Amino acid sequence: MLDTHTVENQSTPFENVNLFACDAALQEALLRAAPAASADLLELGARLGRAETLALGALANDNAPRLINFDRYGRRIDEVQFHPAWHELMALMTGAGIHAPASGAGAHSARAAAFMLFAQVENGAQCPLTMTYASVATLQLAPSIAAQWVPKILARSYDRRSLPIGQKHGALLGMGMTEKQGGSDVRSNTTLAQRVTPNPFALPAGEAGDDGDLYRIVGHKWFFSAPQCDAHLILAQTxxxxxxxxxxxxxxxxxxxxxxxxxxxxxxxxKLGNRSNASAEVEFDGAFGWRIGAVGRGVAAILEMGNRTRLDCVLGSAGTMRAALTHALHHARGRRAFGRPLAAHALMQNVLADLALESEAATAFSMRLAQCYDRPDDALEAALARLLTPAGKYWICKRGPAFGAEAMEVLGGNGYVEEAPLARLYREFPVNSIWEGSGNIMCLDLLRALQRTPHALSALRAELEAARACGSAADRTVFTAYAAQLLDDLIETGGGTDGEAEYGARRLAGRIVLAVQGALLLRHAPDHVASAFIASRLAAGVGGAFGHLPSGIDCDAILRRALAVQALNL
Ligand SMILES: Cc1cc2nc3c(=O)[nH]c(=O)nc-3n(C[C@H](O)[C@H](O)[C@H](O)COP(=O)(O)OP(=O)(O)OC[C@H]3O[C@@H](n4cnc5c(N)ncnc54)[C@H](O)[C@@H]3O)c2cc1C
Incomplete structure (x- = not known):
């Protein structure tokens, strides 16, 4: 029998590569922020880039979690059942300490780099780990609870068993704020907590006072991710x-x-994406809860978590961009059309180089933001973190869906099919923009930060001025004018919180991030990258689609830097 055809000119999967070794921008950023972590990251990059590790991401999403409300005897259990791939991913990530706030010089930066690598494998499993990482700051407000729970959180071991905390060697935490009638406006929460006296439990209630007061809670949460976590921090009215x-x-x-x-x-x-992760609707039917912080100070207490989870949204989007870029670029090098590899066509080069610039700028920004969290005692760094967290959460996450669509299109029809990871990556992008404060809420928070954070403007000015002497004369001229106009506008309006300021807040957030990205690339990236970014983003203004780079850009050099693959020795 004759063969119907031979399979030709199809690309190969992007796998069995070291995800860290092929990412020059991330390696360089880590060297600046946490050089001692490079060897660990190199090892992690090799592990995550293996075909069998990348396959876990697809498996965990193709086999979404199932809710089991009752055991076979009718007893209420409310357990979530996951595919083994989910548990493997969780074990891998907790083993790398993604869930635990590390201490020591450069610890947040090293974690950020690892988080961005994991984002190239699977995003859903990052949700409970992010919430756990972020929860520790809030838990510290209740020393007696922290004393029992934080050591279990910090343990680098994943304990999937549903058991009381005393019997576990690892713990995960989630958070619940959003109710049906309002998510952004949490003040509309109706869930009610009523004090219980006397306290029937010896532990972990502790003494009376702010730490450990016991309440019974009646109400609901409309979004409550990772209900399998060992505990949640929630908001309720008293x-x-x-x-x-x-x-x-x-x-x-x-x-x-x-x-x-x-x-x-x-x-x-x-859900549209993030399908590996269980996001639940829950009711509290007289659940016991221990108050953390003072009565009426719940939003302030939980916001301690919010900044960390928002940082992770930025890191997650930057990592997912990197994944989409590498799959697209690898494909375009391996597939020919009209007699040449796709990546050799001028118009495709424009698209790919534009994506590579966006990805490198997102990586540089994310790592710089994480570095601010490594220096909480430095007033300028703390102010910069306060400013750039909402601005970055808005802009980087907002660029994600357009980026994902463009990268998917590089694979043509193959990109739209579920077997390629691009479809999954594309569905993953919007969630980082929605949860943990949607785009508009981030921009309003940026205005608040500008108004209320001492040193915010000085911190931004210092960050931009650090690039004043870098790059070519032509790039410096454009950058300096852009930065000066931005700072002038900020001085004039002080951010503002009136209707007009709100109206323009998205544009302002975007300008701040672009200016910081321009400064970082001028200081640290090769000239051809910085020049291209400045010409296409600061001089020309960001267009609606990718592939709008002006002429005179060295696309070849940008693409060589973007992905220099070394196959793994398997
Ligand atoms: C997959 C997933 C998992 C989630 N997990 C959790 C979880 O574990 N815990 C939890 O608490 N929540 C969780 N959420 C909820 C999420 O945080 C909220 O959906 C989000 O904060 C927005 O709230 P909302 O849905 O009530 O929308 P709304 O608050 O109704 O907002 C709708 C839109 O209006 C905009 N908007 C609101 N106010 C203003 C304003 N003043 N000016 C201009 N625009 C405004 C918002 O930016 C948004 O675009 C999850 C959401 C998703 C999608």
Missing amino acids: DACSSAGLSCFFVPRFLPDGSRNAIRVMRLKD
């Missing part, structure tokens, strides 16, 4: 007319007497 304001509560899955807390998981969301 009086029915909301006059005291929201308070923060620590709600464990199991109570100190070993029984299950009354958190009813009603259903799991059927």
